[in-house]
Amino acid sequence: GAVVSQHPSRVICKSGTSVKIECRSLDFQATTMFWYRQFPKQSLMLMATSNEGSKATYEQGVEKDKFLINHASLTLSTLTVTSAHPEDSSFYICSARDRGRPADTQYFGPGTRLTVL
Amino acid sequence: AQSVTQLDSQVPVFEEAPVELRCNYSSSVSVYLFWYVQYPNQGLQLLLKYLSGSTLVKGINGFEAEFNKSQTSFHLRKPSVHISDTAEYFCAVTYSSNTGKLIFGQGTTLQVKP
Numbered sequence: 001g002a003v004v005s006q007h008p009s010r011v012i013c014k015s016g017t018s019v020k021i022e023c024r025s026l027d028f029q030a031t032t033m034f035w036y037r038q039f040p041k042q043s044l045m046l047m048a049t050s051n052e053g054s055k056a057t058y059e060q061g062v063e064k065d066k067f068l069i070n071h072a073s074l075t076l077s078t079l080t081v082t083s084a085h086p087e088d089s090s091f092y093i094c095s096a097r098d099r100g101r102p103a104d105t106q107y108f109g110p111g112t113r114l115t116v117l
Numbered sequence: 118a119q120s121v122t123q124l125d126s127q128v129p130v131f132e133e134a135p136v137e138l139r140c141n142y143s144s145s146v147s148v149y150l151f152w153y154v155q156y157p158n159q160g161l162q163l164l165l166k167y168l169s170g171s172t173l174v175k176g177i178n179g180f181e182a183e184f185n186k187s188q189t190s191f192h193l194r195k196p197s198v199h200i201s202d203t204a205e206y207f208c209a210v211t212y213s214s215n216t217g218k219l220i221f222g223q224g225t226t227l228q229v230k231p
Contacts, residue, residue, distance in 0.1 A: 108160040
């Protein structure tokens with residue numbers, strides 16, 4: 001089946017530094033990737049939609065200058081948390097839509113746990 | 118506003134007992150419904166989905182769900198649960214097949230006890 005990977009799986013960083021998280025579709029081309037944030041014991045909140053070759057579309061309330069998203073190819077999207085602070089600590093999950101399958105088909109990555117000290 | 122409500126935050130159940138996890142969504146003309154399972158510190162795995170056709174949908178691991186348009190519900194059921202079913206379950210809906218944007222419910226923790 002289709003596989004989506006995320007790297008790193010866990011990252012700990014100091015406050016004020018920037019962290020980049022990669023999301024890759026390993027065996028399919030993803031025209032669209034989604035980035036979600038999940039706080040402990042809570043649901044997934046969509047942060048932004050990333051389309052290959054164009055600017056990401058951010059959900060209301062998400063700071064686009066803080067959460068930089070780049071979708072440079074059909075298999076890679078990156079989320080950069082700039083000047084991270086402890087309140088940015090969370091579980092970040094990406095998903096990808098397979099270009100060759102119906103639009104409802106979406107595959108999720110295993111997630112990245114970010115801890116900002 | 119479009120929304121998904123999972124009525125139970127936690128559902129404790131004994132092994133081999135039946136279980137139902139409830140999900141309601143805000144009404145719309147066209148809707149696609151999904152159930153996902155999340156094990157600790159992992160991403161989401163699709164259990165089943167309803168796009169059209171038969172209202173009873175069968176998924177993986179013995180789960181099934183029934184789409185009820187009049188009650189705007191999509192409850193998840195399993196006739197006999199196992200310890201390994203202990204996980205977080207999310208109901209999700211998309212109102213547009215074009216965007217693929219999913220709206221998730223709050224999640225239900227299924228706790229299967231021996």
